[in-house]
């Protein structure tokens with residue numbers, strides 16, 4: 001207790017936390033996390049919490065998974081880090097081969113970095129420079145992205161992002177990006193009813209791609225689930241049609257699978273579900289099983305080829321980071337991919353998804369549950385003030401935060417997105433844990449916003 005209090009005090013004196021209103025933080029008694037074991041985190045007072053959002057969407061197989069621990073330790077006994085500029089190493093070489101083997105067909109090059117934002121920053125710069133250097137490429141400099149998109153917090157990925165709350169203030173710093181309305185049937189941007197609204201969104205998207213084809217370098221999307229927007233699900237067929245339209249117009253398609261990758265949606269990558277292979281794919285988060293910061297941007301041979309030339313032509317991709325392809329991260333990623341090889345992880349996700357779906361079904365009738373969205377083990381429950389009009393609560397009511405607080409009293413950690421309660425349990429969860437998670441959320445919703 002004393003130690004916890006001391007740590008809290010020291011934290012408040014020196015630290016500035018991400019995506020956190022620090023004036024509120026200073027008044028709170030934050031949990032000080034000390035260790036993890038399986039799907040649980042433990043605080044310094046010995047309390048145990050189920051990791052209900054996989055430590056912000058990164059963890060796949062729980063904490064202190066033996067194979068990943070051992071792989072990192074083994075790598076540590078040889079080399080913690082060396083630069084990837086002008087040198088290479090075995091874990092990165094082996095990992096590149098494995099990533100290309102599990103990734104969507106057609107991708108043949110791996111460019112490493114260290115987090116989702118930089119993986120997307122790289123994707124954007126790569127697409128831009130590709131057109132500059134492609135034989136007869138023309139002046140294709142534009143990007144088309146979705147409203148509600150989230151691709152990270154660096155300036156390039158913020159430019160592609162479309163969440164006003166996070167990105168609005170930075171607009172003067174950003175490059176302009178053409179914006180497609182978020183295809184979200186619950187709040188249809190065209191005011192239409194299901195199912196025609198989904199089709200309409202797809203048609204308008206195709207028109208937009210065709211109209212802008214000559215000036216677009218790439219279309220950038222989070223396939224199937226727009227996570228940070230509140231787990232918004234793409235209408236079925238939208239992604240496939242986007243791939244067809246971009247192919248037809250010779251525009252690159254960049255898929256950001258930072259959140260959806262590595263089994264979270266029920267397939268290794270979300271874009272597989274619509275038979276889509278992007279030209280550029282960004283991965284991070286689950287890549288190391290949630291252990292270490294490592295990311296990768298995968299590209300086609302066609303894109304890679306445009307960067308080849310004589311040294312003095314300077315067609316080089318001038319981008320890199322001190323910790324690019326960190327060997328410890330690569331070792332953790334290799335161990336993560338071997339778990340996928342050895343165990344039927346995707347079969348397990350499908351079984352757990354069915355349980356999650358059934359459990360969430362019980363919440364449908366609750367008076368303030370607006371929409372329940374789920375793809376695989378990614379779910380969002382949108383809480384609304386008025387179920388009929390779909391009116392939201394005022395942000396000052398902090399409904400999402402209050403619900404999550406209540407859930408914490410039940411020994412479960414969650415983090416909401418506004419008034420969307422996000423559930424993203426580790427892929428290693430048990431059926432009983434999923435049931436307990438939804439039951440606790442249901443109870444908390446009914447307590448915080450009773451009928």
Ligand SMILES: Cc1ncc(COP(=O)(O)O)c(C=O)c1O
Pocket residue numbers: 115116117118120150151152153222227228256257258259260284285
């Ligand atoms: C789709 C998507 N892209 C990019 C990012 C940024 O990743 P990172 O936080 O590792 O920079 C996130 C993070 O949540 C994400 O969900």
